[in-house]
Amino acid sequence: METVVLCVAPGVARDVIDFLEQQFYGRGWAPLVLPATEVAPENLKGVLALVAYTADWPVEMLEPWLAALRAAAGPRKRLLALLPRAPHMYSAEIQSLWSAALGGGYSTADAISIIDDFVAGRA
Numbered sequence: 001m002e003t004v005v006l007c008v009a010p011g012v013a014r015d016v017i018d019f020l021e022q023q024f025y026g027r028g029w030a031p032l033v034l035p036a037t038e039v040a041p042e043n044l045k046g047v048l049a050l051v052a053y054t055a056d057w058p059v060e061m062l063e064p065w066l067a068a069l070r071a072a073a074g075p076r077k078r079l080l081a082l083l084p085r086a087p088h089m090y091s092a093e094i095q096s097l098w099s100a101a102l103g104g105g106y107s108t109a110d111a112i113s114i115i116d117d118f119v120a121g122r123a
Helices: 014-023 059-073 108-120
Strands: 002-008 029-035 047-053 078-082 100-102
Touching: 002 014, 002 108, 014 029, 029 047, 029 108, 047 059, 047 108, 059 078, 078 108, 100 108
Parallel strands: 002 029, 002 047, 047 078, 078 100
Antiparallel strands: none
């Protein structure tokens, strides 16, 4: 079973964590929910991919936290960004940080499909 880290805002409500743990799982992988600010290379051993769940992130922290996640993940781990706006609306510098992204209006099934592709090595 692979582990996929779901990166949330620090102090996110318990009901959000419960939702993510119940909804975000797929074939061959299970989620581990962590605050984005606690993700570091040493706690990503054995982790296949990261998901930046940015719904509750402060707008001014989107770029620095995504950059920190990419740095912690390194070039081999995949990063899915779940964003409040369409992915193309972000600067090229921010777009370069994720392997795949979904903007507002995405479904949980869409995100799970992308993570399943990461796990299967198709993306």
